[in-house]
Amino acid sequence: MSIPNLREVNRLSETRLIAMGGAALIEGFSLLGFETYPEATPQILDAVLKELVQNQQKALVILEEKLARSGTALLHQVRSEGGRIVVIEVPPLQAPEDYHPLVEDLIRRVLGPSALEESP
Numbered sequence: 001m002s003i004p005n006l007r008e009v010n011r012l013s014e015t016r017l018i019a020m021g022g023a024a025l026i027e028g029f030s031l032l033g034f035e036t037y038p039e040a041t042p043q044i045l046d047a048v049l050k051e052l053v054q055n056q057q058k059a060l061v062i063l064e065e066k067l068a069r070s071g072t073a074l075l076h077q078v079r080s081e082g083g084r085i086v087v088i089e090v091p092p093l094q095a096p097e098d099y100h101p102l103v104e105d106l107i108r109r110v111l112g113p114s115a116l117e118e119s120p
Contacts, residue, residue, distance in 0.1 A: 016057055020045060021064025025093040029062065042070040049074045052085050061087045 019029035020040035030036045037044055045067055052059050053074070068075075068089035078085045 014058070016052070016059040018048060018059055019062040020048075020067055021062075021090070022093060025064055025090070034062070040067060042067065042072050045070065046072050046074045049078055049085070053078065056084070059085045061085060063087060063089055065089055065091055 017029075017032075017034040018037070019026050019034040020037040023038035026036045026038040037048065045063070049061075049072075051057075052061075068087070075087070079087055
């Protein structure tokens with residue numbers, strides 16, 4: 001039995017912090033030490049996700065709403081697997097008040113259209 005290379009062990013235990021979306025929003029994540037992809041396209045998202053899956057890396061991936069809802073097959077696969085790659089959706093910087101997470105639609109379907117209405 002071989003002893004694992006320490007560099008390989010460190011690489012596999014590290015969690016990559018990745019942010020993709022509009023340049024203004026993503027700039028803030030770079031200040032926090034995230035690997036950033038300003039103005040990323042669905043093709044760039046798929047390439048990064050493919051690399052994460054192939055290399056069995058752990059990652060926290062923050063996506064601006066438009067990119068998170070781009071509907072790529074690999075993004076759907078990663079989200080349905082859960083665990084090693086966590087994907088979080090954030091609102092666009094220009095219109096955060098217009099943002100509605102996808103879970104709101106699910107809650108309304110399950111509990112009814114008025115489930116999220118605020119009462120006076």
